[in-house]
Each structure stands twice: as C-alpha cells, then as structure tokens.
Amino acid sequence: METSITIExxxxxxDVMGHVNNAKYLEYMEWGREDWYNRANLSFDRFTEMNVGTVTVNININYRKEARQGEQLTIKTRPLRKGRSSYVLEHVIENEQGDRVADAEVVSVTIDLKERRSVPMPEELARQFS
Structure with a gap:
C-alpha cells in the first residue's frame, strides 16, 4: 500500500539559505510514516497492544531539489522490503509541479517493548509487504 499526505x-x-532546512525533511517523512501505519491499521496503540515498538535504525536520504516557503509538498510512503525484524519504507517528496524534492529509504526494526530487543515482525506488519 502506498499512502500520501500533502503539507505546506x-x-x-x-533555513538561512531561504529553503527548507535539511532536518525538516526527516520530520516530513516521519509524518508520512505515521500516516502509513495508521492507514495500515497499525496505530501506536495497536503496536502497544502487541507489545511491539518500531525503531528507526538507518535513514538514507537524497536531497534532489530545494523547496521554499508556501510550497505544497506531497510525501508518498510505501513498503519496499522486509526481513525477520527489519523492514524498509521508501519516502518520495514531490513539489506541486511533480518534481522530486527528496527521497529516502528508512530502515526500522521491531522490538519487544519490555525487553527492548528485536523481535520477529508481527504478521499484521509483514502482510503490508506482500
């Protein structure tokens, strides 16, 4: 499933260069992931019920084109691949003209909330990658 949100x-x-600060793109992508989880019926509360958390362990981001104040950006999120406890979500951020502003692969790991160790991915999450 691919989801998308639009932000202004x-x-x-x-930043001082007059465009979006590089760190803000990480925040935009986090909003996209939260929306993706919610649309997959995997809200924070649902993960907590399963005693599972998700931890971001790596982000590889490419900055392609600057974005400026007032622009509308669309953040698309989709699953790419999964392992035993790790998985990768892809984010693509586009401007109103459809130009790619940034893209990233975000690697996360599922953990036991009490033990704070990786655990196999819950089936509800794994199904999103088929």
Missing part, C-alpha cells in the same frame, strides 16, 4: 512549507521550516 511553513516559515519556521526555512
């Missing part, structure tokens, strides 16, 4: 670049997200 706010003044507080602009």
């Amino acid at each position: 670049v706010r003044p507080t997200e602009i």
Whole structure:
C-alpha cells in the first residue's frame, strides 16, 4: 500500500539559505510514516497492544531539489522490503509541479517493548509487504 499526505512549507521550516532546512525533511517523512501505519491499521496503540515498538535504525536520504516557503509538498510512503525484524519504507517528496524534492529509504526494526530487543515482525506488519 502506498499512502500520501500533502503539507505546506511553513516559515519556521526555512533555513538561512531561504529553503527548507535539511532536518525538516526527516520530520516530513516521519509524518508520512505515521500516516502509513495508521492507514495500515497499525496505530501506536495497536503496536502497544502487541507489545511491539518500531525503531528507526538507518535513514538514507537524497536531497534532489530545494523547496521554499508556501510550497505544497506531497510525501508518498510505501513498503519496499522486509526481513525477520527489519523492514524498509521508501519516502518520495514531490513539489506541486511533480518534481522530486527528496527521497529516502528508512530502515526500522521491531522490538519487544519490555525487553527492548528485536523481535520477529508481527504478521499484521509483514502482510503490508506482500
């Protein structure tokens, strides 16, 4: 399943170069992941019921084109691949013209919330990768 959200670049997200600060893209992608989880019926509460957490362990991001204040950006999120406890979600951020502004692969791991160790991915999450 691919999801998308649209946001407007706010003044507080602009750096001294007059474009979106690089760290804000990570936040945009986090919003996209949260939306993806919710649409997959895997809310924070659902994970907690399963005693499972998700931890981001690696982000490989490519900055392709600058974005400026007031622009509308669309953040697309989709599953790429999964392992035993790790999985990769891809994010693509596009501007209103459809130009790719940034993209990333985000690697996360499922953990036992009490033991704080990796555990096999719950079936509910694994199904999203088929």
